[in-house]
Amino acid sequence: MAAKFELKKSKNRKFFFNLLATNGQIILTSEMYEAKASAINGIESVKKNAPDDGRYERLAGKDNSPYFTLKAGNGQVIGQSQMYSSEKARDGGIDSVKANGPVAVVDDQAI
Template sequence: MNNPKFEIFKAKNGEFYFRFKAGNGKIIIISEGYVGKPSCVNGIDSVKRNAPNDNRYERTDKTDDYRFNLKAENGQVIARSSEGYTTKVNRENAIDVVKKEAPNAPTEDQTV
């Protein structure tokens, strides 16, 4: 079992992204691309602030594909679920992990 953490990485398109991995090593949320690393770090800080608030989660329901977005105070999407879940219960379990583990999770910068 690993510790939950955020990871910053740089994609082939040159943009910076973050992902949040739960204690079981599974990626739960991923970000949009950022041009600069400081903006990516700000995105992580925003996740940490907003993660505990249930009203910040936008849930989408399609048959066998339940997803979520985490939004900031201004309504902008900060991160999205890394996958679609086959049941609402599984999606809610993933949201609970983000709520509990993300606010205090360390960040690992994989770009250095």
């Protein structure tokens, strides 16, 4: 399977996307957007910013589980990862976004 962005509409009629790695696992989830065009702009921002290591913030949740966010040039969070079991696993997730984000195709399921 090729890496892809799944663009979806939530039950509350907002739009969001997930970036899936080649193994089908979700590696990045966006915020909710009011408009489909805004979600598409978010995907383009991931494609642009994913290769830049400086755009990633490496964080820990309340239970100290590592995760990361990807930020745009203006500092706004574009997407957030799942919680990982270790910093090494989180860093692998970042590497996956760096590799897959710029080349992933868009699967529009928000029709």
